[in-house]
Amino acid sequence: MKFEIRCEHCSKGFLVDEQSLGQGFPCPDCHSPISTTGVAATSGPEAAAPLASASATATATATETETATLAPPAVGQVVCPRCSLHFEPGSQESPRGAPARPTVLIVEDMAYFREIASDALKDNYEVRTAETRQQAYDILRGGGIDLMVLDLTLDGGESGIDLLRSFPEKPCSILIYTAKDESEMYGDSWDELHRLGADDIVIKGMNVGESLARKVDSLLGIEPDGEE
Structure with missing residues (x-):
């Protein structure tokens, strides 16, 4: 039945x-x-x-x-x-209440130097990357970037300086990341970069990853042990 x-x-x-x-x-x-x-x-x-x-x-x-x-x-x-x-909806805070890590944008067209920079920073920072001026511009316009590591000579004849000129106001802290000779980066060249918002320079060479990490820490006020 x-x-x-x-x-x-x-x-x-x-x-x-x-x-x-x-x-x-x-x-x-x-x-x-x-x-x-x-x-x-x-x-x-x-x-x-x-x-x-x-x-x-x-x-x-x-x-x-x-x-x-x-x-x-x-x-x-x-x-x-x-x-x-x-x-109750779940909390959107970071696990265990940890504050969000600063975000660093690496603008570099060469994969080798992009990897060096990313490896040097990924333990302490959220890392984003861009290979062209337009990619970097779009990311910066979206906000949320605390510091930009900027190569001055990008693929296709693009210039990092032109990216800086695209913004009427400084979008974030700026660390120049270049293979140019150190002697070329001071005097009038540095004055122009500083006027456009650059805070410091890292020359690509031996132990560049360590130098890059130290300068990023310094610009963002991060102590060597990872605390602000």
């Missing part, structure tokens, strides 16, 4: 074998638990007919039950539209 079972949550009806009634089971459609208390026995072929006509009544009954039993959510809580449970 089969019994007609109706889900109080989604109002869908189902035919269930007699031996399944005592076990309890979830609704095949919405997966909510279905109550088997007080169901009426019907024959298999006849059970499908009343399902559609009873839909409005079942929906109204479920709505009335929810209205009577559900309390409004507390301040800061949200309600699941399917199961009506109340819960």
Whole structure:
């Protein structure tokens, strides 16, 4: 013998074998638990007919039950539209309440020097990279960059200086990252870079990763042990 079972949550009806009634089971459609208390026995072929006509009544009954039993959510809580449970959204803070790490943008067209800079900084900073002036410009316009490591000579004849000129105001701290001879980077050249917002220079050479990390730490006010 089969019994007609109706889900109080989604109002869908189902035919269930007699031996399944005592076990309890979830609704095949919405997966909510279905109550088997007080169901009426019907024959298999006849059970499908009343399902559609009873839909409005079942929906109204479920709505009335929810209205009577559900309390409004507390301040800061949200309600699941399917199961009506109340819960508080998860926190967006960093794990264990740790402050967010500063973000450094490395603008460098050569993969070798881009990797050196990224490896030197990734333990203490969030690192983003750009290979072209346009990529760097788009990232800086989006905000969230604390310091930019900038190569002066980019692929395709682009210039890091032109990137600096693109911003009417200094977008972040700026560390020049160049393979030019040190003697070329002072005097008038440095005066122009400083006027455009550059804070310091790292010359690509021996142990450049260590020099880069030290200067980034200094510009962002980070102590050697990683604390600000």
